[in-house]
Amino acid sequence: MAGLIVKNLSKTFEFQNKKIQVLKDINLDIPDRSFITMVGKSGCGKTTFLRIVAGLESKTEGQIEFINCKDRSKKKIGIVFQEPRLMPWLTVEQNLAFSLIKCKDKSYVKDKVQATLEILGLADFKKAYPSQISGGMAQRVSLGRTLCFDPKIILMDEPLGALDAFTRKKLQNELVDIFIKSGKTFIFVTHDIEEAVYLGQRVAVMNNGIITEEIQIDLDFYRNPEDAKFLEYKKSILNIYK
Ligand SMILES: Nc1ncnc2c1ncn2[C@@H]1O[C@H](COP(=O)(O)OP(=O)(O)O)[C@@H](O)[C@H]1O
Ligand SMILES: [Mg+2]
Incomplete structure:
Protein backbone atom coordinates (compact mmCIF):
# COMPACT_ATOMS: atom_id res chain seq x y z
CA MET A 1 0.00 0.00 0.00
CA ALA A 2 1.19 3.52 -0.60
CA GLY A 3 0.64 7.19 -0.15
CA LEU A 4 2.50 10.27 -1.25
CA ILE A 5 3.69 13.61 -0.03
CA VAL A 6 3.95 16.46 -2.49
CA LYS A 7 6.23 19.30 -1.42
CA ASN A 8 6.49 22.72 -3.03
CA LEU A 9 5.70 21.35 -6.47
CA SER A 10 5.84 23.87 -9.30
CA LYS A 11 5.66 23.51 -13.05
CA THR A 12 6.48 26.04 -15.73
CA PHE A 13 5.90 25.32 -19.42
CA GLU A 14 7.64 27.18 -22.16
CA PHE A 15 5.33 27.97 -25.00
CA GLN A 16 6.24 30.23 -27.97
CA ASN A 17 9.18 31.63 -25.98
CA LYS A 18 6.94 32.53 -23.09
CA LYS A 19 7.02 30.92 -19.69
CA ILE A 20 3.71 29.85 -18.23
CA GLN A 21 3.60 28.78 -14.61
CA VAL A 22 0.92 26.12 -14.44
CA LEU A 23 1.49 24.74 -10.93
CA LYS A 24 2.55 26.97 -8.07
CA ASP A 25 3.97 25.60 -4.86
CA ILE A 26 1.62 22.65 -4.44
CA ASN A 27 1.78 20.94 -1.05
CA LEU A 28 -0.34 17.89 -0.51
CA ASP A 29 -0.21 14.96 1.86
CA ILE A 30 -2.04 11.95 0.51
CA PRO A 31 -2.06 9.13 3.04
CA ASP A 32 -2.08 5.46 2.17
CA ARG A 33 -5.60 4.12 1.40
CA SER A 34 -7.15 7.53 1.09
CA PHE A 35 -9.49 8.86 -1.58
CA ILE A 36 -8.68 12.42 -2.46
CA THR A 37 -10.45 14.43 -5.12
CA MET A 38 -9.06 17.53 -6.80
CA VAL A 39 -11.51 19.97 -8.21
CA GLY A 40 -10.88 22.99 -10.36
CA LYS A 41 -11.83 24.80 -13.53
CA SER A 42 -10.61 23.67 -16.89
CA GLY A 43 -7.02 24.79 -17.44
CA CYS A 44 -6.12 25.16 -13.75
CA GLY A 45 -3.43 22.46 -13.91
CA LYS A 46 -5.17 19.25 -12.82
CA THR A 47 -3.94 17.05 -15.67
CA THR A 48 -0.43 18.46 -15.40
CA PHE A 49 -0.40 17.59 -11.70
CA LEU A 50 -1.48 13.98 -12.36
CA ARG A 51 0.99 13.59 -15.22
CA ILE A 52 3.84 14.72 -12.96
CA VAL A 53 2.76 12.30 -10.21
CA ALA A 54 2.57 9.51 -12.80
CA GLY A 55 6.05 10.35 -14.07
CA LEU A 56 4.75 11.27 -17.54
CA GLU A 57 5.80 14.91 -17.17
CA SER A 58 8.80 16.51 -15.48
CA LYS A 59 8.46 18.93 -12.60
CA THR A 60 10.19 22.31 -12.47
CA GLU A 61 10.59 22.46 -8.70
CA GLY A 62 9.66 20.52 -5.61
CA GLN A 63 9.51 16.91 -4.53
CA ILE A 64 7.15 13.99 -4.59
CA GLU A 65 7.84 11.36 -1.97
CA PHE A 66 6.16 8.01 -2.27
CA ILE A 67 5.52 6.25 1.00
CA ASN A 68 6.05 2.48 0.83
CA CYS A 69 6.28 2.81 -2.93
CA LYS A 70 9.65 4.27 -3.70
CA ASP A 71 10.20 2.56 -6.99
CA ARG A 72 7.91 4.18 -9.53
CA SER A 73 9.36 1.97 -12.23
CA LYS A 74 7.69 -1.04 -10.62
CA LYS A 75 4.43 0.28 -12.01
CA LYS A 76 2.77 0.95 -8.75
CA ILE A 77 0.92 3.92 -10.17
CA GLY A 78 -1.99 3.50 -12.55
CA ILE A 79 -3.73 6.21 -14.52
CA VAL A 80 -7.23 6.30 -15.99
CA PHE A 81 -7.85 9.02 -18.59
CA GLN A 82 -11.01 10.84 -19.57
CA GLU A 83 -11.31 8.85 -22.77
CA PRO A 84 -11.00 5.05 -22.50
CA ARG A 85 -8.02 4.71 -24.90
CA LEU A 86 -8.76 1.05 -25.61
CA MET A 87 -7.16 -0.82 -28.45
CA PRO A 88 -9.93 -1.28 -31.01
CA TRP A 89 -8.46 -4.45 -32.50
CA LEU A 90 -8.46 -6.25 -29.14
CA THR A 91 -11.46 -7.70 -27.30
CA VAL A 92 -12.42 -6.53 -23.81
CA GLU A 93 -10.49 -9.36 -22.17
CA GLN A 94 -7.49 -8.87 -24.45
CA ASN A 95 -7.47 -5.15 -23.60
CA LEU A 96 -7.35 -6.07 -19.91
CA ALA A 97 -4.67 -8.71 -20.41
CA PHE A 98 -2.57 -6.20 -22.38
CA SER A 99 -1.70 -4.36 -19.18
CA LEU A 100 -0.01 -7.57 -18.00
CA ILE A 101 1.79 -8.25 -21.25
CA LYS A 102 5.15 -8.49 -19.47
CA CYS A 103 3.89 -11.06 -16.98
CA LYS A 104 5.12 -14.53 -17.85
CA ASP A 105 2.74 -16.38 -15.54
CA LYS A 106 -0.12 -16.94 -17.97
CA SER A 107 -2.43 -18.53 -15.42
CA TYR A 108 -2.01 -15.48 -13.16
CA VAL A 109 -2.97 -13.22 -16.09
CA LYS A 110 -6.02 -15.36 -16.90
CA ASP A 111 -7.24 -15.35 -13.29
CA LYS A 112 -6.57 -11.64 -12.82
CA VAL A 113 -8.44 -10.74 -16.02
CA GLN A 114 -11.37 -12.97 -15.09
CA ALA A 115 -11.57 -11.54 -11.55
CA THR A 116 -11.48 -7.98 -12.92
CA LEU A 117 -14.18 -8.76 -15.50
CA GLU A 118 -16.36 -9.98 -12.65
CA ILE A 119 -15.67 -7.02 -10.34
CA LEU A 120 -16.68 -4.63 -13.11
CA GLY A 121 -19.66 -6.63 -14.40
CA LEU A 122 -18.04 -7.17 -17.79
CA TYR A 129 -14.61 -5.36 -29.26
CA PRO A 130 -14.58 -1.71 -28.07
CA SER A 131 -16.85 -0.71 -30.98
CA GLN A 132 -19.48 -3.13 -29.69
CA ILE A 133 -19.78 -1.77 -26.14
CA SER A 134 -21.23 1.42 -24.65
CA GLY A 135 -19.20 4.40 -23.43
CA GLY A 136 -19.84 3.43 -19.80
CA MET A 137 -18.59 -0.09 -20.43
CA ALA A 138 -15.55 1.17 -22.30
CA GLN A 139 -14.67 3.37 -19.33
CA ARG A 140 -15.10 0.33 -17.06
CA VAL A 141 -12.67 -1.61 -19.26
CA SER A 142 -10.26 1.30 -19.01
CA LEU A 143 -10.52 1.21 -15.21
CA GLY A 144 -10.22 -2.60 -15.32
CA ARG A 145 -7.03 -2.37 -17.33
CA THR A 146 -5.55 -0.21 -14.59
CA LEU A 147 -6.85 -2.49 -11.81
CA CYS A 148 -5.37 -5.55 -13.55
CA PHE A 149 -1.82 -4.45 -12.99
CA ASP A 150 -2.62 -3.87 -9.36
CA PRO A 151 -1.22 -0.38 -8.81
CA LYS A 152 -0.99 0.92 -5.27
CA ILE A 153 -1.99 4.39 -6.35
CA ILE A 154 -4.69 5.03 -8.94
CA LEU A 155 -4.79 8.43 -10.63
CA MET A 156 -8.00 9.33 -12.41
CA ASP A 157 -8.28 12.27 -14.79
CA GLU A 158 -11.97 13.12 -15.15
CA PRO A 159 -12.68 9.49 -16.04
CA LEU A 160 -16.45 9.87 -15.91
CA GLY A 161 -16.66 13.26 -17.61
CA ALA A 162 -17.98 11.97 -20.93
CA LEU A 163 -20.71 9.73 -19.49
CA ASP A 164 -24.43 10.35 -19.10
CA ALA A 165 -25.66 11.20 -15.59
CA PHE A 166 -27.09 7.71 -14.86
CA LYS A 181 -12.51 -3.38 -1.08
CA SER A 182 -9.07 -2.75 -2.56
CA GLY A 183 -7.47 -0.50 0.04
CA LYS A 184 -5.70 1.41 -2.73
CA THR A 185 -4.98 5.13 -2.76
CA PHE A 186 -7.10 7.14 -5.18
CA ILE A 187 -6.45 10.61 -6.59
CA PHE A 188 -9.46 11.62 -8.63
CA VAL A 189 -9.52 14.82 -10.64
CA THR A 190 -12.73 16.48 -11.78
CA HIS A 191 -14.18 19.88 -12.66
CA ASP A 192 -17.51 18.80 -11.15
CA ILE A 193 -17.91 20.01 -7.56
CA GLU A 194 -20.72 17.55 -6.79
CA GLU A 195 -18.62 14.64 -8.00
CA ALA A 196 -15.66 15.83 -5.92
CA VAL A 197 -17.79 16.00 -2.75
CA TYR A 198 -19.51 12.70 -3.54
CA LEU A 199 -16.26 10.74 -3.86
CA GLY A 200 -13.55 12.39 -1.82
CA GLN A 201 -12.64 11.86 1.80
CA ARG A 202 -10.88 15.12 1.19
CA VAL A 203 -11.31 17.65 -1.59
CA ALA A 204 -8.35 19.73 -2.72
CA VAL A 205 -9.65 22.85 -4.39
CA MET A 206 -7.44 24.15 -7.17
CA ASN A 207 -7.47 27.54 -8.79
CA ASN A 208 -4.89 28.87 -11.27
CA GLY A 209 -2.32 26.25 -10.34
CA ILE A 210 -2.66 26.75 -6.60
CA ILE A 211 -4.39 24.54 -4.05
CA THR A 212 -6.43 27.18 -2.33
CA GLU A 213 -8.11 24.96 0.20
CA GLU A 214 -8.42 21.38 1.40
CA ILE A 215 -11.77 20.32 2.74
CA GLN A 216 -12.30 17.22 4.83
CA ILE A 217 -15.63 15.57 3.96
CA ASP A 218 -17.11 14.09 7.12
CA LEU A 219 -19.84 12.04 5.48
CA ASP A 220 -20.09 8.27 5.02
CA PHE A 221 -19.70 6.90 1.50
CA TYR A 222 -22.67 6.49 -0.85
CA ARG A 223 -23.55 10.04 0.09
CA ASN A 224 -26.83 11.73 -0.51
CA PRO A 225 -26.32 14.88 -2.63
CA GLU A 226 -29.56 16.27 -1.20
CA ASP A 227 -28.27 16.01 2.35
CA ALA A 228 -27.92 19.40 4.08
CA LYS A 229 -24.29 18.81 4.98
CA PHE A 230 -23.49 17.71 1.42
CA LEU A 231 -25.03 20.90 0.05
CA GLU A 232 -23.08 22.88 2.62
CA TYR A 233 -19.79 21.40 1.36
CA LYS A 234 -20.74 22.18 -2.24
CA LYS A 235 -21.59 25.73 -1.33
CA SER A 236 -18.36 26.27 0.57
CA ILE A 237 -16.36 25.13 -2.50
CA LEU A 238 -18.36 27.35 -4.84
CA ASN A 239 -17.69 30.29 -2.52
CA ILE A 240 -13.95 29.81 -2.92
CA TYR A 241 -14.31 30.81 -6.58
CA LYS A 242 -16.27 33.97 -5.85
N1 LIG B 1 2.87 20.68 -22.88
C1 LIG B 1 2.38 21.90 -22.61
N2 LIG B 1 2.99 23.00 -23.10
C2 LIG B 1 2.53 24.25 -22.80
N3 LIG B 1 1.45 24.49 -22.03
C3 LIG B 1 0.80 23.42 -21.53
C4 LIG B 1 1.22 22.08 -21.78
N4 LIG B 1 0.37 21.22 -21.13
C5 LIG B 1 -0.52 22.01 -20.51
N5 LIG B 1 -0.27 23.32 -20.73
C6 LIG B 1 -1.04 24.45 -20.19
O1 LIG B 1 -1.13 24.30 -18.79
C7 LIG B 1 -2.38 24.75 -18.31
C8 LIG B 1 -3.01 23.68 -17.45
O2 LIG B 1 -3.37 22.58 -18.27
P1 LIG B 1 -3.98 21.25 -17.67
O3 LIG B 1 -3.07 20.70 -16.64
O4 LIG B 1 -4.31 20.38 -18.83
O5 LIG B 1 -5.32 21.78 -16.97
P2 LIG B 1 -6.65 21.02 -16.55
O6 LIG B 1 -6.39 19.57 -16.59
O7 LIG B 1 -6.97 21.53 -15.18
O8 LIG B 1 -7.70 21.44 -17.53
C9 LIG B 1 -3.19 25.15 -19.53
O9 LIG B 1 -3.12 26.53 -19.65
C10 LIG B 1 -2.47 24.47 -20.66
O10 LIG B 1 -2.61 25.17 -21.85
MG1 LIG C 1 -7.39 18.08 -17.69
Missing part, protein backbone atom coordinates in the same frame (compact mmCIF):
# COMPACT_ATOMS: atom_id res chain seq x y z
CA ALA A 123 -17.84 -10.96 -17.87
CA ASP A 124 -20.63 -11.31 -20.48
CA PHE A 125 -18.83 -8.89 -22.78
CA LYS A 126 -15.33 -10.27 -22.60
CA LYS A 127 -15.33 -11.31 -26.26
CA ALA A 128 -16.71 -7.96 -27.46
CA THR A 167 -24.01 5.78 -15.94
CA ARG A 168 -21.84 8.29 -14.18
CA LYS A 169 -23.63 7.82 -10.84
CA LYS A 170 -23.42 4.03 -11.20
CA LEU A 171 -19.70 4.15 -11.91
CA GLN A 172 -19.12 6.59 -9.04
CA ASN A 173 -20.64 4.00 -6.70
CA GLU A 174 -18.57 1.23 -8.28
CA LEU A 175 -15.45 3.30 -7.65
CA VAL A 176 -16.43 3.64 -4.00
CA ASP A 177 -16.96 -0.16 -3.85
CA ILE A 178 -13.52 -0.74 -5.37
CA PHE A 179 -11.91 1.80 -3.07
CA ILE A 180 -13.41 0.16 0.03
Whole structure:
Protein backbone atom coordinates (compact mmCIF):
# COMPACT_ATOMS: atom_id res chain seq x y z
CA MET A 1 0.00 0.00 0.00
CA ALA A 2 1.19 3.52 -0.60
CA GLY A 3 0.64 7.19 -0.15
CA LEU A 4 2.50 10.27 -1.25
CA ILE A 5 3.69 13.61 -0.03
CA VAL A 6 3.95 16.46 -2.49
CA LYS A 7 6.23 19.30 -1.42
CA ASN A 8 6.49 22.72 -3.03
CA LEU A 9 5.70 21.35 -6.47
CA SER A 10 5.84 23.87 -9.30
CA LYS A 11 5.66 23.51 -13.05
CA THR A 12 6.48 26.04 -15.73
CA PHE A 13 5.90 25.32 -19.42
CA GLU A 14 7.64 27.18 -22.16
CA PHE A 15 5.33 27.97 -25.00
CA GLN A 16 6.24 30.23 -27.97
CA ASN A 17 9.18 31.63 -25.98
CA LYS A 18 6.94 32.53 -23.09
CA LYS A 19 7.02 30.92 -19.69
CA ILE A 20 3.71 29.85 -18.23
CA GLN A 21 3.60 28.78 -14.61
CA VAL A 22 0.92 26.12 -14.44
CA LEU A 23 1.49 24.74 -10.93
CA LYS A 24 2.55 26.97 -8.07
CA ASP A 25 3.97 25.60 -4.86
CA ILE A 26 1.62 22.65 -4.44
CA ASN A 27 1.78 20.94 -1.05
CA LEU A 28 -0.34 17.89 -0.51
CA ASP A 29 -0.21 14.96 1.86
CA ILE A 30 -2.04 11.95 0.51
CA PRO A 31 -2.06 9.13 3.04
CA ASP A 32 -2.08 5.46 2.17
CA ARG A 33 -5.60 4.12 1.40
CA SER A 34 -7.15 7.53 1.09
CA PHE A 35 -9.49 8.86 -1.58
CA ILE A 36 -8.68 12.42 -2.46
CA THR A 37 -10.45 14.43 -5.12
CA MET A 38 -9.06 17.53 -6.80
CA VAL A 39 -11.51 19.97 -8.21
CA GLY A 40 -10.88 22.99 -10.36
CA LYS A 41 -11.83 24.80 -13.53
CA SER A 42 -10.61 23.67 -16.89
CA GLY A 43 -7.02 24.79 -17.44
CA CYS A 44 -6.12 25.16 -13.75
CA GLY A 45 -3.43 22.46 -13.91
CA LYS A 46 -5.17 19.25 -12.82
CA THR A 47 -3.94 17.05 -15.67
CA THR A 48 -0.43 18.46 -15.40
CA PHE A 49 -0.40 17.59 -11.70
CA LEU A 50 -1.48 13.98 -12.36
CA ARG A 51 0.99 13.59 -15.22
CA ILE A 52 3.84 14.72 -12.96
CA VAL A 53 2.76 12.30 -10.21
CA ALA A 54 2.57 9.51 -12.80
CA GLY A 55 6.05 10.35 -14.07
CA LEU A 56 4.75 11.27 -17.54
CA GLU A 57 5.80 14.91 -17.17
CA SER A 58 8.80 16.51 -15.48
CA LYS A 59 8.46 18.93 -12.60
CA THR A 60 10.19 22.31 -12.47
CA GLU A 61 10.59 22.46 -8.70
CA GLY A 62 9.66 20.52 -5.61
CA GLN A 63 9.51 16.91 -4.53
CA ILE A 64 7.15 13.99 -4.59
CA GLU A 65 7.84 11.36 -1.97
CA PHE A 66 6.16 8.01 -2.27
CA ILE A 67 5.52 6.25 1.00
CA ASN A 68 6.05 2.48 0.83
CA CYS A 69 6.28 2.81 -2.93
CA LYS A 70 9.65 4.27 -3.70
CA ASP A 71 10.20 2.56 -6.99
CA ARG A 72 7.91 4.18 -9.53
CA SER A 73 9.36 1.97 -12.23
CA LYS A 74 7.69 -1.04 -10.62
CA LYS A 75 4.43 0.28 -12.01
CA LYS A 76 2.77 0.95 -8.75
CA ILE A 77 0.92 3.92 -10.17
CA GLY A 78 -1.99 3.50 -12.55
CA ILE A 79 -3.73 6.21 -14.52
CA VAL A 80 -7.23 6.30 -15.99
CA PHE A 81 -7.85 9.02 -18.59
CA GLN A 82 -11.01 10.84 -19.57
CA GLU A 83 -11.31 8.85 -22.77
CA PRO A 84 -11.00 5.05 -22.50
CA ARG A 85 -8.02 4.71 -24.90
CA LEU A 86 -8.76 1.05 -25.61
CA MET A 87 -7.16 -0.82 -28.45
CA PRO A 88 -9.93 -1.28 -31.01
CA TRP A 89 -8.46 -4.45 -32.50
CA LEU A 90 -8.46 -6.25 -29.14
CA THR A 91 -11.46 -7.70 -27.30
CA VAL A 92 -12.42 -6.53 -23.81
CA GLU A 93 -10.49 -9.36 -22.17
CA GLN A 94 -7.49 -8.87 -24.45
CA ASN A 95 -7.47 -5.15 -23.60
CA LEU A 96 -7.35 -6.07 -19.91
CA ALA A 97 -4.67 -8.71 -20.41
CA PHE A 98 -2.57 -6.20 -22.38
CA SER A 99 -1.70 -4.36 -19.18
CA LEU A 100 -0.01 -7.57 -18.00
CA ILE A 101 1.79 -8.25 -21.25
CA LYS A 102 5.15 -8.49 -19.47
CA CYS A 103 3.89 -11.06 -16.98
CA LYS A 104 5.12 -14.53 -17.85
CA ASP A 105 2.74 -16.38 -15.54
CA LYS A 106 -0.12 -16.94 -17.97
CA SER A 107 -2.43 -18.53 -15.42
CA TYR A 108 -2.01 -15.48 -13.16
CA VAL A 109 -2.97 -13.22 -16.09
CA LYS A 110 -6.02 -15.36 -16.90
CA ASP A 111 -7.24 -15.35 -13.29
CA LYS A 112 -6.57 -11.64 -12.82
CA VAL A 113 -8.44 -10.74 -16.02
CA GLN A 114 -11.37 -12.97 -15.09
CA ALA A 115 -11.57 -11.54 -11.55
CA THR A 116 -11.48 -7.98 -12.92
CA LEU A 117 -14.18 -8.76 -15.50
CA GLU A 118 -16.36 -9.98 -12.65
CA ILE A 119 -15.67 -7.02 -10.34
CA LEU A 120 -16.68 -4.63 -13.11
CA GLY A 121 -19.66 -6.63 -14.40
CA LEU A 122 -18.04 -7.17 -17.79
CA ALA A 123 -17.84 -10.96 -17.87
CA ASP A 124 -20.63 -11.31 -20.48
CA PHE A 125 -18.83 -8.89 -22.78
CA LYS A 126 -15.33 -10.27 -22.60
CA LYS A 127 -15.33 -11.31 -26.26
CA ALA A 128 -16.71 -7.96 -27.46
CA TYR A 129 -14.61 -5.36 -29.26
CA PRO A 130 -14.58 -1.71 -28.07
CA SER A 131 -16.85 -0.71 -30.98
CA GLN A 132 -19.48 -3.13 -29.69
CA ILE A 133 -19.78 -1.77 -26.14
CA SER A 134 -21.23 1.42 -24.65
CA GLY A 135 -19.20 4.40 -23.43
CA GLY A 136 -19.84 3.43 -19.80
CA MET A 137 -18.59 -0.09 -20.43
CA ALA A 138 -15.55 1.17 -22.30
CA GLN A 139 -14.67 3.37 -19.33
CA ARG A 140 -15.10 0.33 -17.06
CA VAL A 141 -12.67 -1.61 -19.26
CA SER A 142 -10.26 1.30 -19.01
CA LEU A 143 -10.52 1.21 -15.21
CA GLY A 144 -10.22 -2.60 -15.32
CA ARG A 145 -7.03 -2.37 -17.33
CA THR A 146 -5.55 -0.21 -14.59
CA LEU A 147 -6.85 -2.49 -11.81
CA CYS A 148 -5.37 -5.55 -13.55
CA PHE A 149 -1.82 -4.45 -12.99
CA ASP A 150 -2.62 -3.87 -9.36
CA PRO A 151 -1.22 -0.38 -8.81
CA LYS A 152 -0.99 0.92 -5.27
CA ILE A 153 -1.99 4.39 -6.35
CA ILE A 154 -4.69 5.03 -8.94
CA LEU A 155 -4.79 8.43 -10.63
CA MET A 156 -8.00 9.33 -12.41
CA ASP A 157 -8.28 12.27 -14.79
CA GLU A 158 -11.97 13.12 -15.15
CA PRO A 159 -12.68 9.49 -16.04
CA LEU A 160 -16.45 9.87 -15.91
CA GLY A 161 -16.66 13.26 -17.61
CA ALA A 162 -17.98 11.97 -20.93
CA LEU A 163 -20.71 9.73 -19.49
CA ASP A 164 -24.43 10.35 -19.10
CA ALA A 165 -25.66 11.20 -15.59
CA PHE A 166 -27.09 7.71 -14.86
CA THR A 167 -24.01 5.78 -15.94
CA ARG A 168 -21.84 8.29 -14.18
CA LYS A 169 -23.63 7.82 -10.84
CA LYS A 170 -23.42 4.03 -11.20
CA LEU A 171 -19.70 4.15 -11.91
CA GLN A 172 -19.12 6.59 -9.04
CA ASN A 173 -20.64 4.00 -6.70
CA GLU A 174 -18.57 1.23 -8.28
CA LEU A 175 -15.45 3.30 -7.65
CA VAL A 176 -16.43 3.64 -4.00
CA ASP A 177 -16.96 -0.16 -3.85
CA ILE A 178 -13.52 -0.74 -5.37
CA PHE A 179 -11.91 1.80 -3.07
CA ILE A 180 -13.41 0.16 0.03
CA LYS A 181 -12.51 -3.38 -1.08
CA SER A 182 -9.07 -2.75 -2.56
CA GLY A 183 -7.47 -0.50 0.04
CA LYS A 184 -5.70 1.41 -2.73
CA THR A 185 -4.98 5.13 -2.76
CA PHE A 186 -7.10 7.14 -5.18
CA ILE A 187 -6.45 10.61 -6.59
CA PHE A 188 -9.46 11.62 -8.63
CA VAL A 189 -9.52 14.82 -10.64
CA THR A 190 -12.73 16.48 -11.78
CA HIS A 191 -14.18 19.88 -12.66
CA ASP A 192 -17.51 18.80 -11.15
CA ILE A 193 -17.91 20.01 -7.56
CA GLU A 194 -20.72 17.55 -6.79
CA GLU A 195 -18.62 14.64 -8.00
CA ALA A 196 -15.66 15.83 -5.92
CA VAL A 197 -17.79 16.00 -2.75
CA TYR A 198 -19.51 12.70 -3.54
CA LEU A 199 -16.26 10.74 -3.86
CA GLY A 200 -13.55 12.39 -1.82
CA GLN A 201 -12.64 11.86 1.80
CA ARG A 202 -10.88 15.12 1.19
CA VAL A 203 -11.31 17.65 -1.59
CA ALA A 204 -8.35 19.73 -2.72
CA VAL A 205 -9.65 22.85 -4.39
CA MET A 206 -7.44 24.15 -7.17
CA ASN A 207 -7.47 27.54 -8.79
CA ASN A 208 -4.89 28.87 -11.27
CA GLY A 209 -2.32 26.25 -10.34
CA ILE A 210 -2.66 26.75 -6.60
CA ILE A 211 -4.39 24.54 -4.05
CA THR A 212 -6.43 27.18 -2.33
CA GLU A 213 -8.11 24.96 0.20
CA GLU A 214 -8.42 21.38 1.40
CA ILE A 215 -11.77 20.32 2.74
CA GLN A 216 -12.30 17.22 4.83
CA ILE A 217 -15.63 15.57 3.96
CA ASP A 218 -17.11 14.09 7.12
CA LEU A 219 -19.84 12.04 5.48
CA ASP A 220 -20.09 8.27 5.02
CA PHE A 221 -19.70 6.90 1.50
CA TYR A 222 -22.67 6.49 -0.85
CA ARG A 223 -23.55 10.04 0.09
CA ASN A 224 -26.83 11.73 -0.51
CA PRO A 225 -26.32 14.88 -2.63
CA GLU A 226 -29.56 16.27 -1.20
CA ASP A 227 -28.27 16.01 2.35
CA ALA A 228 -27.92 19.40 4.08
CA LYS A 229 -24.29 18.81 4.98
CA PHE A 230 -23.49 17.71 1.42
CA LEU A 231 -25.03 20.90 0.05
CA GLU A 232 -23.08 22.88 2.62
CA TYR A 233 -19.79 21.40 1.36
CA LYS A 234 -20.74 22.18 -2.24
CA LYS A 235 -21.59 25.73 -1.33
CA SER A 236 -18.36 26.27 0.57
CA ILE A 237 -16.36 25.13 -2.50
CA LEU A 238 -18.36 27.35 -4.84
CA ASN A 239 -17.69 30.29 -2.52
CA ILE A 240 -13.95 29.81 -2.92
CA TYR A 241 -14.31 30.81 -6.58
CA LYS A 242 -16.27 33.97 -5.85
N1 LIG B 1 2.87 20.68 -22.88
C1 LIG B 1 2.38 21.90 -22.61
N2 LIG B 1 2.99 23.00 -23.10
C2 LIG B 1 2.53 24.25 -22.80
N3 LIG B 1 1.45 24.49 -22.03
C3 LIG B 1 0.80 23.42 -21.53
C4 LIG B 1 1.22 22.08 -21.78
N4 LIG B 1 0.37 21.22 -21.13
C5 LIG B 1 -0.52 22.01 -20.51
N5 LIG B 1 -0.27 23.32 -20.73
C6 LIG B 1 -1.04 24.45 -20.19
O1 LIG B 1 -1.13 24.30 -18.79
C7 LIG B 1 -2.38 24.75 -18.31
C8 LIG B 1 -3.01 23.68 -17.45
O2 LIG B 1 -3.37 22.58 -18.27
P1 LIG B 1 -3.98 21.25 -17.67
O3 LIG B 1 -3.07 20.70 -16.64
O4 LIG B 1 -4.31 20.38 -18.83
O5 LIG B 1 -5.32 21.78 -16.97
P2 LIG B 1 -6.65 21.02 -16.55
O6 LIG B 1 -6.39 19.57 -16.59
O7 LIG B 1 -6.97 21.53 -15.18
O8 LIG B 1 -7.70 21.44 -17.53
C9 LIG B 1 -3.19 25.15 -19.53
O9 LIG B 1 -3.12 26.53 -19.65
C10 LIG B 1 -2.47 24.47 -20.66
O10 LIG B 1 -2.61 25.17 -21.85
MG1 LIG C 1 -7.39 18.08 -17.69
